[in-house]
Amino acid sequence: MKITDNIYLAASGSKWGFGITHELDCNVYLIDTGSGCILIDAGAGLETEKMDAVIHSHGYELTDIKKIILTHYHGDHACGASRIQRAAGCQMYAPAAEALAIQNGDETATSVALAKGGLYPADFVYPKSVDVAGLHEGDTVTLGNVTLTAYMVPGHSLCDMVLYGTIDGRKCLFTGDAVFVCGQVLIQSLPDVSLYPYACAMKRLAALDIDALFPGHGVFVLEHGSVHVKKASDAFQSGLIPPQLYYFV
Numbered sequence: 001m002k003i004t005d006n007i008y009l010a011a012s013g014s015k016w017g018f019g020i021t022h023e024l025d026c027n028v029y030l031i032d033t034g035s036g037c038i039l040i041d042a043g044a045g046l047e048t049e050k051m052d053a054v055i056h057s058h059g060y061e062l063t064d065i066k067k068i069i070l071t072h073y074h075g076d077h078a079c080g081a082s083r084i085q086r087a088a089g090c091q092m093y094a095p096a097a098e099a100l101a102i103q104n105g106d107e108t109a110t111s112v113a114l115a116k117g118g119l120y121p122a123d124f125v126y127p128k129s130v131d132v133a134g135l136h137e138g139d140t141v142t143l144g145n146v147t148l149t150a151y152m153v154p155g156h157s158l159c160d161m162v163l164y165g166t167i168d169g170r171k172c173l174f175t176g177d178a179v180f181v182c183g184q185v186l187i188q189s190l191p192d193v194s195l196y197p198y199a200c201a202m203k204r205l206a207a208l209d210i211d212a213l214f215p216g217h218g219v220f221v222l223e224h225g226s227v228h229v230k231k232a233s234d235a236f237q238s239g240l241i242p243p244q245l246y247y248f249v
């Protein structure tokens with residue numbers, strides 16, 4: 001699905017999204033930088049021919065992907081990355097606190113072990129990757145005419161990462177599962193969840209000037225993105241928890 005001149009929705013499952021690829025896939029965004037593509041998140045790695053078909057339908061090959069940036073280590077975002085890295089020979093990035101778990105396919109740290117036979121199929125495997133570069137607060141990734149700056153948001157997982165940069169004239173924030181439209185969040189009863197650090201990080205994000213908000217699930221918006229982040233931050237600052245992400249199934 002083409003979203004703007006150079007941003008495409010390469011995958012999105014029906015459980016929390018548009019239903020164009022496997023039902024467990026998060027929203028995967030493909031950015032054409034003029035010198036190859038950046039992939040934001042990689043989906044669950046199931047029925048991958050569906051995502052490949054979407055990418056091909058827009059005239060791209062997997063080998064056009066030069067960098068994969070993973071917002072966090074959950075299986076529905078990260079488990080598709082290893083296959084693409086092998087096919088494209090591309091660099092992979094993740095939040096520094098989660099990079100090793102992704103590289104090692106650590107099913108305990110990533111909570112995939114808890115979800116097997118439930119959210120994920122019983123035979124689901126978290127694949128290993130190589131050379132996953134860890135990013136810290138303020139680090140940047142540049143390819144072609146796109147530079148994305150990383151912000152760390154511990155809360156939904158050990159340390160989610162959101163990415164901020166200008167693309168096609170819009171100030172864009174790719175949020176993974178840190179915040180969704182209408183200020184929704186997804187707080188699960190998992191060992192790496194934290195609330196107060198989440199609230200503090202969201203307050204920092206609320207200071208950003210954001211046009212387009214591209215979350216890891218559900219709809220995206222192309223203008224007034226700041227409003228959605230501020231809504232989540234305001235709920236946290238009032239001492240409460242923002243509303244949970246809607247769920248289709």
Ligand SMILES: [Zn+2]
Pocket residue numbers: 072074156157177
């Ligand atoms: Zn997640």
